[in-house]
Amino acid sequence: MNTIKPLDHIANTKAYVPGGKLQGATGPVAMLASNENPFGPSPRAVEAIRNAAAEGLQIYPDPDYGALRAAIAMAKGIADPARVVTSAGSDEIIHLLTQCYAGPGDEVLFTEHAFSMYEVSTRAHGATAVKAPETDMKAGVNAILGGVSPRTKILFLANPNNPTGTMLSVEELKALQDALPPHVLFVVDGAYSEYLGPEYEAALRDLVDRRDTTVMMRTFSKIYGLAAARLGWAYMPRPIADTFQRIRGPFNVNALAVAAGIASVGDDAFLAMSREHNTLWRAKMTEALNAMGLPTPESHANFVVPEFGSAARAAEANQFLKDADILVRAIGGYGLPTKLRITVGSAEDNTRVLDALQAFTAKR
Ligand SMILES: Cc1ncc(COP(=O)(O)O)c(C=O)c1O
Structure with missing residues (x-):
């Protein structure tokens, strides 16, 4: 056995937790966990x-x-x-x-x-x-x-x-x-x-x-x-x-x-198209989530952050979405365990996540 050890401060560093992949998906996965552009690159x-x-x-x-x-x-x-x-x-x-x-x-x-x-x-x-x-x-x-x-x-x-x-x-x-x-x-x-x-x-x-x-x-x-x-x-x-x-x-x-x-870097038309899609859908998603009773503050980025009232409820919603092949981000590691972060994706994926959360909130 060797005696090689990392420096103490390295040993004490917790790794970054990425958005990851969905295991065991049965159909196309809505990837809404990492704030990526749904249009891909220019x-x-x-x-x-x-x-x-x-x-x-x-x-x-x-x-x-x-x-x-x-x-x-x-x-x-x-x-x-x-x-x-x-x-x-x-x-x-x-x-x-x-x-x-x-x-x-x-x-x-x-x-x-x-x-x-x-x-x-x-x-x-x-x-x-x-x-x-x-x-x-x-x-x-x-x-x-x-x-x-x-x-x-x-x-x-x-x-x-x-x-x-x-x-x-x-x-x-x-x-x-x-x-x-x-x-x-x-x-x-x-x-x-x-x-x-x-x-x-x-x-x-x-x-x-x-x-x-x-x-x-x-x-x-x-x-x-x-x-x-x-x-x-x-x-x-x-x-x-x-x-x-x-x-x-x-x-x-x-x-x-x-x-x-x-x-x-200078493809301004691509940037404008992506930005307009984001602005439009971010507003729609914010409004729809608020209307479902999931308070969602104004976001200035390409994601929205609904509140589920408790960490248990947020975890339940996250699992419900995973079961529907929808991947969003749990943000308990950021000190926000009662919320989920949902990327603004394609029109289809946004509709999927809103429909799924509507079904989730309607359950009780
Ligand atoms: C605020 C912020 N900074 C930096 C990054 C890192 O981006 P990358 O290393 O992919 O350029 C991210 C990625 O999520 C981010 O949200």
């Missing part, structure tokens, strides 16, 4: 991946990712592509920023129901997780500032947040940014920002330009429909970008993801 991305595969996967990708960074900068109105970094999914951005800026004895701050990779990454790097309380699933500027200490190295804030769907206004983000002390790196996670539209995307970009302590991270996994390709990016001050580039793997983004990203 056709431009699929064609680019085919071409890139045909051209030869034996060649390493360009380690500078210059063409991808330039395409992102161009599509998102960013003047200096050197301040754009790319990654294998935005999870890698979370990990690399934590690795660069926080370690044992440091604190990383996020809100009570924040995206769980912030905590996984904090613990994996030996830093201490600090959670600012939310009120009714909503983060607040003062509550966040109350969590800042001289040891706080990073504040992660997804806006809109996953799994709550709530968000701070741009004015609130600016107020928070203005009040943060200069030793705190403010990381705004815009994973769902495209669902609000180009104006909001530009507001997040401009936030980075207001301070030399703010980073905006983004993903191709949600509205871009490229979750399987694993592609993320971030816009950041130059010294932070230089630090990040120093420690990332030299070929952290694969060539197929590069091709898909370049081809689809």
Whole structure:
């Protein structure tokens, strides 16, 4: 027997729990657990991946990712592509920023129901997780500032947040940014920002330009429909970008993801179509769930979060949906055991989940 042991803080890190697959399904499964785009990616991305595969996967990708960074900068109105970094999914951005800026004895701050990779990454790097309380699933500027200490190295804030769907206004983000002390790196996670539209995307970009302590991270996994390709990016001050580039793997983004990203980042018609579908169905689902007696607050992302009144009832509903081959996300691990998170999917899948929940609530 060997005596090999992981570092204590690694041994104490709980793994991220993904949405997973449905075991034993008898028909087509409605996949509404991971906030993926029901339309898949832009056709431009699929064609680019085919071409890139045909051209030869034996060649390493360009380690500078210059063409991808330039395409992102161009599509998102960013003047200096050197301040754009790319990654294998935005999870890698979370990990690399934590690795660069926080370690044992440091604190990383996020809100009570924040995206769980912030905590996984904090613990994996030996830093201490600090959670600012939310009120009714909503983060607040003062509550966040109350969590800042001289040891706080990073504040992660997804806006809109996953799994709550709530968000701070741009004015609130600016107020928070203005009040943060200069030793705190403010990381705004815009994973769902495209669902609000180009104006909001530009507001997040401009936030980075207001301070030399703010980073905006983004993903191709949600509205871009490229979750399987694993592609993320971030816009950041130059010294932070230089630090990040120093420690990332030299070929952290694969060539197929590069091709898909370049081809689809500026496909505004695809984004608008996906956004409009989401806005329409999110409103329909919110209204229908509320009408069923499942209180569902306004969401700003591509999912809704109905309340079932108790953890037991939410678990029962989850099982009822699974039995109907519908996969949604239980969010007890996020401190929200009485709720389920339901992705806005295709019209057909949305109708299926609403019909199933109607049948479930009608049972008593
Ligand atoms: C808020 C938020 N940030 C980041 C991610 C990670 O996305 P990816 O690693 O697929 O880019 C997710 C995925 O669910 C998310 O919800």
